[in-house]
Amino acid sequence: MSEHDQEQPSTLRPFDGVRVLELAEGISGPYAGRWLAALGADVIKIERTIGDPSRAFGPWPDDLPDDETSGLFLYLNGDKRSVTLNLETSDGREILRELSTSAEIVIESFEPGYLSSHGLGYHDLSADNSALVMISITPFGQTGPNANLPATELTLYAASGQMWLTGHPARAPLKNGGSQPSYQAGLNAFAAISGAYYGAIMHEQGSYIDLSMQETYAGMAEAFHNRASQLGIETQRGGNFLNALWGIYEVSDGYGGICALPRNYPGFARAVDIPELQEERFSDPGQRLINNDELMAMLYGWFSGQTRQGLMELGIEHRVPFGFVASFEDLSTSEHLQSRDFFAQRDDERAGSLTYPGRLWVSDGHDWKMGRAPLLGEHNMDVIHGELGYEREDLVRLRELDAI
Amino acid sequence: MFDPGRPLSGVRVADLTMIWAGPYAAKILADQGAEVIKIESPRAWDNIRTLIPPPVALGEHWWNTNFYLHEYSRNKKSLSLDLASDDGKAVLARLLPHCDVVIENYRTDVMDNLGLTYEWLREQKEDIIVVGMAGFGKTGPEKDAVGYGPIIEMMSGMTSTSGYGDDGVPYKSGISYGDPIAGICAAAAVATALIQRKRTGQGQYIDLAQREVMSTLLGEFYMDWSMNRRLPDHIGTGHDWMAPHNVYRCAGDDEWIAICVRTDAEWEGLKRAMGAPDWAERPEYSDQILRWEHRAELDEQVTAWTSSKSKTDVFAALHAERIPSSPVWKMLEVIREPHLRARGFYEPLQHPEVGIWSVHGWLWRADGAGPCILAPAPDFGQHNAEILGGLMGMSADEQWALEAAGIIATQPEGVPLASEMPPTPSML
Numbered sequence: 001m002s003e004h005d006q007e008q009p010s011t012l013r014p015f016d017g018v019r020v021l022e023l024a025e026g027i028s029g030p031y032a033g034r035w036l037a038a039l040g041a042d043v044i045k046i047e048r049t050i051g052d053p054s055r056a057f058g059p060w061p062d063d064l065p066d067d068e069t070s071g072l073f074l075y076l077n078g079d080k081r082s083v084t085l086n087l088e089t090s091d092g093r094e095i096l097r098e099l100s101t102s103a104e105i106v107i108e109s110f111e112p113g114y115l116s117s118h119g120l121g122y123h124d125l126s127a128d129n130s131a132l133v134m135i136s137i138t139p140f141g142q143t144g145p146n147a148n149l150p151a152t153e154l155t156l157y158a159a160s161g162q163m164w165l166t167g168h169p170a171r172a173p174l175k176n177g178g179s180q181p182s183y184q185a186g187l188n189a190f191a192a193i194s195g196a197y198y199g200a201i202m203h204e205q206g207s208y209i210d211l212s213m214q215e216t217y218a219g220m221a222e223a224f225h226n227r228a229s230q231l232g233i234e235t236q237r238g239g240n241f242l243n244a245l246w247g248i249y250e251v252s253d254g255y256g257g258i259c260a261l262p263r264n265y266p267g268f269a270r271a272v273d274i275p276e277l278q279e280e281r282f283s284d285p286g287q288r289l290i291n292n293d294e295l296m297a298m299l300y301g302w303f304s305g306q307t308r309q310g311l312m313e314l315g316i317e318h319r320v321p322f323g324f325v326a327s328f329e330d331l332s333t334s335e336h337l338q339s340r341d342f343f344a345q346r347d348d349e350r351a352g353s354l355t356y357p358g359r360l361w362v363s364d365g366h367d368w369k370m371g372r373a374p375l376l377g378e379h380n381m382d383v384i385h386g387e388l389g390y391e392r393e394d395l396v397r398l399r400e401l402d403a404i
Numbered sequence: 405m406f407d408p409g410r411p412l413s414g415v416r417v418a419d420l421t422m423i424w425a426g427p428y429a430a431k432i433l434a435d436q437g438a439e440v441i442k443i444e445s446p447r448a449w450d451n452i453r454t455l456i457p458p459p460v461a462l463g464e465h466w467w468n469t470n471f472y473l474h475e476y477s478r479n480k481k482s483l484s485l486d487l488a489s490d491d492g493k494a495v496l497a498r499l500l501p502h503c504d505v506v507i508e509n510y511r512t513d514v515m516d517n518l519g520l521t522y523e524w525l526r527e528q529k530e531d532i533i534v535v536g537m538a539g540f541g542k543t544g545p546e547k548d549a550v551g552y553g554p555i556i557e558m559m560s561g562m563t564s565t566s567g568y569g570d571d572g573v574p575y576k577s578g579i580s581y582g583d584p585i586a587g588i589c590a591a592a593a594v595a596t597a598l599i600q601r602k603r604t605g606q607g608q609y610i611d612l613a614q615r616e617v618m619s620t621l622l623g624e625f626y627m628d629w630s631m632n633r634r635l636p637d638h639i640g641t642g643h644d645w646m647a648p649h650n651v652y653r654c655a656g657d658d659e660w661i662a663i664c665v666r667t668d669a670e671w672e673g674l675k676r677a678m679g680a681p682d683w684a685e686r687p688e689y690s691d692q693i694l695r696w697e698h699r700a701e702l703d704e705q706v707t708a709w710t711s712s713k714s715k716t717d718v719f720a721a722l723h724a725e726r727i728p729s730s731p732v733w734k735m736l737e738v739i740r741e742p743h744l745r746a747r748g749f750y751e752p753l754q755h756p757e758v759g760i761w762s763v764h765g766w767l768w769r770a771d772g773a774g775p776c777i778l779a780p781a782p783d784f785g786q787h788n789a790e791i792l793g794g795l796m797g798m799s800a801d802e803q804w805a806l807e808a809a810g811i812i813a814t815q816p817e818g819v820p821l822a823s824e825m826p827p828t829p830s831m832l
Contacts (some may be wrong), residue, residue, distance in 0.1 A: 012604055014596040039596060059628035071627025122771070141769070146743040150666075152728045154641060154649060158662035159730035161738035163651070165578025168568075172651050173660055173732050175641050176577045177565020183621035187588050192768045194595035195436045199411020201602055207408035211768040215749050218738060219767045220584035222424075226471035228735040229750075230761040231460065235735050237578055246554070248563070248576060255563075255574055259552040261423075261451060316548045319511065323555035325563045325574045328629040328636075331619065336546040342616050356626040357619050361593050362541070365600055365608030 013040030013366045018197070019102050020044070022080065024109035025052045027179050028137045028213065030076040031186025032193060033107055035360060037079035038368045044099065044383060045080045048087075049402060051376045052077075061352050067376060069351040074373045078344070082374035083383050084404045091403040093118055098388050100125045104200070105193055106134040112142045122208040132206040133196045137189050141212030151213070156181035160217035165224060168239040184220070185213040243289060244296035248325065249303035255325040256303055256311045264320055271318035272302055344370035380404055409766065409773025410437025415598060417505040418443060418496070419480065420487075422450045424553065424580060425614055426509030426537050427476035428587025432767065433594060434479035435776055438505075441791060442477055442782065443496075445486045446813035449784065452476065458822040463757030465815075466822045468783040474753060475763060482782035483791045484812045487518050492811045496520075498796055500528035504601075505594055509537035509586075509614075512547045522609045531607040533597040535590050539582075541613030551615075553580025560618035561625060567638030574638070585621065586614035645692065647699035648674070651732060652707050654715040660732040661715045663706065663722065668692065673725035678709045755780045785814040 015036050020043040022033040030045070030052070037043040045052070054076065055067040083099075085092040097120070100106065106125060108115055115121045126132040136142060139151035140159075157163045157175045167174030192209050200206045218225070224235045241247035245260040245268065260268050262285040269277040281287045282295055306314075308324035315322030331337060332355050344358030359368040384390045384404065398404045407413060415438040419430040427442075427450065434440040444450050453467040461470040483499075486492040500506070506525055508515055515521065515536065525532050536542055539551040540559075554576045557563050562582075566575045593610045601607055619626075628634045643649035643664070651660045665671050668691065675684045683705055688698045695702055710718050715731040722729040733741055739750060739762060751765035765776035792798040792812070806812045 012600065014600040014603075035592075057624075059624060059631055059634070061631040063632065071631055072624040075623030075627055135768070140743060141747055144743045144746040146723070148726075149723060150670075150726055150728045151730075152646070152649070152664040152666070154643070154651075154664055155662045155728045155730040158651070158660075158732045159741075161733050161735060162578060163662070163732050164734050164738075166566075167575060167578070171568065172641065172653070174566065174568060174575055176575070176581070177562065177567075177636060177638075178622055178625065180577075180581075180621060184585065184588075187585065187592070187617075187621070188767055191432060191588050191592035191595065194592045194599065195411045196408075196770065198595050198598045198602070199406065199408070201599065202411075202414070203406040205406045205408070207411070208771040209768050210771070212747070212749075215744065215747070215764070216767050218744065218749070219764045220428075220579065220581075221735070221738070222579040222583075223472040223475050224579070224735045225739055226475045226761070226763055229739045229763065230462075230471040230474075230758065232736070240573070240576055248554075248558070248574065255558075257555055257558050257576075259555050259580075261455070261552070263451065264550075312546065312549060315550065316546065319548070319550055321551045321555050323549070323551050323558045325558045326561055327564050328561050328622075328625050329633075331561050332626060332629055336540065336544040337616070339544045340541055340613070340616070342613075342619075352631065354627065354630045356623055356630065357616070360589055360617055360620060361610050361612040362543075363593075363597070363608050363610050365597065365604075365606060 016040035018042070018104045020105040020107065021046060021099060021103045022107050023115070024107045024137060026054055026109065027076060027182035028186040028189060029107045029109045030054065031183060032189040033080060034076050034078060035190050036105070036193065038359065038370065039366065040369070041105070043080040044379070045077060045082050045374065046096065047082055047084050047376060049084045049404065055376070066350070071351070074348065074351060074354070075356050077373035079369045079371040080374055081379035081383065082377055083379050084377040086403050087118055087120070089401060089403040091398055091401060093120060095384060095388065096120060097125070099383070100132075101129055103129070104131065104133065105197060106132065107137070107189065107193070108134070109137045112136070112138055112147045126206055130206060131200045131204050133193060133200050133209075134206070135189055135193055135196075135209040135211055137185055137211045137213065139213050141215065142210045153179050153181050156213050156217060159214045161221045161225065162217055165221070165235060165237050167237050169237055173237065181213050181217055185211065185216050188216040241296070244292050244299055249300060251303050251306045251308055251311065251324070253307050256306060256308055257323045257325070259321045267318040267320045271314045271320045271322070274298065274302065346370070346372065348372060377404065407437065407773065408770040409776070412595070412598070413437035415439070415505065416503045417441065417507060418499065418503045420506065420508040420510070421537070422509065423452055424476065424583035425586040426507060426590070427452070428584050429537070429590035429594070430480065430507060431476050431478065432588065432591035435766065440480040441787070442480045442482050443485050443487070444482070444784065445488065445492070446484050446810055446817045447486060448488070449816040453784065453816065454819060458825055459827070464822050465757060465783065467816055467819055468781070469755060469758050471761070474755065474781045477781035478753060478763065478777055479779055480782055481787040481791065482785055483788055484785035484814070486811045487520065489811055491806065491809060493519060495792070495806065495811065497528045499791070500525065500532065502795055503529060503532065504598070505533045505535065507535045507537070507590065507594065511550055512538035512540070512542055526607070531601055531605060533594060533601065533607045533610070535593055535610045535612060537586055537590050537612050537614060539614045541616065542611040553582035556582025556586070556614045556618055559615045561622050562618055565622065565625060565636045568640045569638035582614050582618050586612065586617050589617040642699065645696055647696040648702050648706050650703050652703070652710040654710050654718060655713055659715050661710060661718050662730050662732060664728040665695070666728065670727050671695065673727050674722070677721040677725045677727065681709070751775055751777045753777050753780050783814070784816055785812060788812050788814070
């Protein structure tokens with residue numbers, strides 16, 4: 001870290017010079033590692049010799065599967081270095097131990113107990129590195145009766161209570177799109193690591209963190225868990241509506257939405273400009289809920305005459321929480337997002353022209369790296385030979401032994 | 405002695421946030437040991453206090469009691485302060501030198517309208533870290549758009565990915581998903597800024613747009629648009645290549661279990677759990693590709709097995725075979741779920757006007773950490789004297805003058821006691 005202390009503050013990123021070992025696959029750990037890398041960390045991604053399984057998930061350009069062009073992998077692994085290690089071999093484990101002495105942060109997502117049983121648990125790695133921050137990200141955490149139960153996005157969505165709340169009340173519970181249980185766990189892991197690393201540099205004392213994807217997801221079930229525990233009330237899923245002023249309506253060119261709290265009503269009534277909305281049966285918050293069905297019927301009609309862009313403009317003019325169901329085409333070409341430099345935009349040598357989220361926030365204190373993801377094992381030579389001092393012929397032997 | 409659960413101890417946060425996204429961020433900071441001072445005006449308090457009127461909100465001082473408030477504001481302190489008045493702003497100016505962080509999730513123009521610009525904040529504390537969490541950010545043509553969680557979800561691309569697939573309708577998440585996501589990210593932003601301050605001695609201004617954070621959880625969809633100009637199909641609870649992969653109806657009213665089979669080995673396990681039925685030996689179910697092609701009839705067969713049993717019995721059989729599965733836990737069930745209970749995820753929270761109920765504790769668990777919940781959400785203005793007098797050294801006379809002028813208070817203005825209120829329906 002010391003070599004960076006003399007740099008101008010304006011060029012320093014929060015994790016410049018901090019080394020992270022990413023022993024994590026798929027989405028959660030790599031997502032956390034991606035932002036650490038973007039904020040300057042030297043993230044060494046330890047991949048099994050066949051590569052992170054996310055290399056084998058698409059999308060791919062023109063739907064041609066290729067380990068080096070998976071959109072998911074490229075998105076999650078920018079600015080990292082890739083080293084392949086087979087931890088089932090003693091050479092692989094030894095190289096990992098050597099690397100860990102220079103690491104400030106370790107992210108791992110193996111099945112609970114795996115690393116400890118290979119002499120690579122927090123206790124082992126922190127023995128000579130007491131400021132080490134290490135996080136384990138697993139579906140159900142390190143302890144408890146389900147700790148070793150395999151999981152998928154769908155089963156975690158169900159296990160956290162989120163699924164019960166999602167979908168139409170007359171149909172089966174629904175899952176939201178993509179891989180949200182994994183992504184949200186990755187975001188939580190990023191927050192956990194950042195907080196723990198701050199503690200580590202303030203106190204020169206590391207910590208070990210057990211993150212359960214079920215728990216971080218259950219921890220955002222809005223107030224519905226507490227409503228059950230404080231009042232004993234069950235919540236039914238409501239589809240796209242909480243009430244007439246909180247939901248999704250069809251508009252002439254897609255779907256639009258309104259989410260208004262009582263204090264947003266005056267602006268809403270001005271924006272919609274239907275005279276009945278000024279009547280007390282709608283303007284009074286209590287009576288409005290009693291007359292909800294009538295209000296909703298009226299709004300179905302009103303929304304059907306609106307456009308998505310028109311809603312945005314009305315919302316901005318009257319300060320009303322209107323929005324629309326945006327597509328990735330809308331977003332990738334959004335003037336607003338472009339003006340805020342939200343996207344990484346790269347012409348990738350293998351994958352072509354790419355536009356994808358390139359940062360989390362805007363700061364006047366640092367920028368974000370938006371570089372490419374590594375090829376499988378691209379940095380074996382730099383790290384194992386250049387840094388750890390193994391001879392080139394050692395690398396050949398390690399490859400033949402399937403250690404790298 | 406370093407407490408690994410509370411790495412942010414020693415950090416003080418002026419918390420100007422309201423409703424959900426901001427308070428969720430500040431909750432994470434408070435759980436991690438920061439001293440979070442929740443600042444609300446007697447005339448513009450956190451709306452979450454009064455979103456749920458009596459009798460659902462319990463107790464005479466009902467603005468202090470609802471479950472929603474306590475979810476987001478446990479472990480915090482409360483200072484009431486009218487920031488729209490010059491006298492209130494002067495008090496804030498005296499508080500800020502004691503603070504490390506200011507966090508707010510107002511509409512994008514509110515801080516400037518109040519005169520609380522970044523420049524002004526820095527004049528009070530040069531290395532202050534300021535996090536603004538406006539829905540659409542502080543710059544750009546849509547900066548004045550406003551939105552709560554579901555709007556953020558719609559505007560991020562998230563909602564476009566969700567749906568049953570047979571009706572073309574996009575569905576929102578059951579919660580206001582955009583809020584906690586922005587909150588977690590803002591907590592991370594604060595920690596990274598503290599790390600940077602430790603290294604450079606400088607604070608920073610962070611413009612965190614809730615919509616953009618949500619979009620980062622959808623990277624593969626942006627890539628598919630970039631690479632193939634393709635938008636996602638709605639696949640309900642199905643999967644691109646796994647089968648069985650669905651929610652299956654169980655005995656009872658609206659009872660479901662999620663089951664996923666990823667490999668041939670898991671398929672063998674599922675067959676054993678189902679009692680090795682003859683139909684499962686048909687050649688059309690003999691490998692993953694065939695099972696996926698025949699997923700509709702496969703789902704019917706699995707439903708025939710699950711629909712006569714309780715979801716917990718089905719889960720026990722699948723758990724024994726290590727098949728990815730979970731009951732679709734309802735809210736009254738998830739708070740008693742044996743695994744979460746065994747891990748101590750829920751902790752008791754006590755408030756004098758409500759009694760004891762349980763809320764979730766650590767979102768993640770540092771080895772050696774004690775209990776997460778040290779205090780319930782503060783009563784409105786509960787820590788006025790502690791902060792104004794104790795921390796800032798303000799005399800009792802000065803505090804009394806502020807109270808007389810309505811700059812501070814212990815009851816939101818115009819909010820009656822529960823016994824003086826007519827019955828009012830709740831939004832939730």
